[in-house]
Amino acid sequence: MTVGHRGKTPWLPPRWFIRLAWSVHRGVYRFFGGKVVLWRPRPDGWGTLRLTTTGRRTGRQRSVIVGYFEDGPNLVSLAMNGWGEGEPAWWLNLQAHPDATIHLVDGRRLVRGHAATGDERLRLWARWREIDTNLDAYAALRPSETAVVVLEPSPDAPDTFRHT
Template sequence: MSVEHRPRAPRLPPRWFIRLAWSVHRGLYRTFRGRFGLWRPRTNGWGALRLTTTGRHTGRQRSVIIGYFEDGPNLVSLAMNGWGEGEPAWWLNLQTHPDATVDLVDGRRLVRAHAATGDERLRLWARWREIDTNLDAFAALRTSETAVVVLEPRPGATDPVPGS
């Protein structure tokens, strides 16, 4: 007799808690003028970067801190909105204005965003799955597919931005 074991759906903290945690994180980043809050990806782990996009409605600069890993010269993130429904505002902004700036521990970079598709998406999703073994269970909490966002160096902008 075989018993089928289904993985339990992961439990997420309440939405208000997730928003509060990210607000505190952004506040610490601002308070310490960028010396706290960003880190490079660890071995088989993810890092944190500050992404600045152009608002799709306002045209104003909008910043958010997101997780990422490195794929050659590219930085890869997930448009997951705390695993809640809907797309995060930063991803909607990038779909309208794909040129953005990222702040990393070692400086600032000019990037252009695109959603990974096909084989690229499968490869990068598998890499995220190595980093987070619960990735598929978290993604199943959403009714829409979670975009894999690739931030590639902007053409003609190979060096870090001066003064960063």
């Protein structure tokens, strides 16, 4: 599932449209119980998961649908905020409270999130670039670096990430 073409100037819809799409996506998730909006990543693409974090200020549970790919037992996402300014709330929440829950097509998992750094970040960014050949152009739209977020199995959770 390759998005864009290398070298093309990326186009983004207006911010209000992106926010509306997020709201519609959440509504579809609730209506269909996740059966429509969650999918496993394909070898040349990404999948979607529902991430539930603890609010950094409220302590309430907050959920969002994010794209990901698998890296061994870990799942990898980008904290891109729709390629807009600022960090997405889910990433700020995860930084404050790294333990979270994800819902995949085949069930619920407990994870701990962290930002990839150094060689790990370079390797995972390169993998995202294989999936989205226009990744660097989209990332250049943001005033700050886009965090590569690693969701690793929680030490308290059984090893259930591997799909058979």
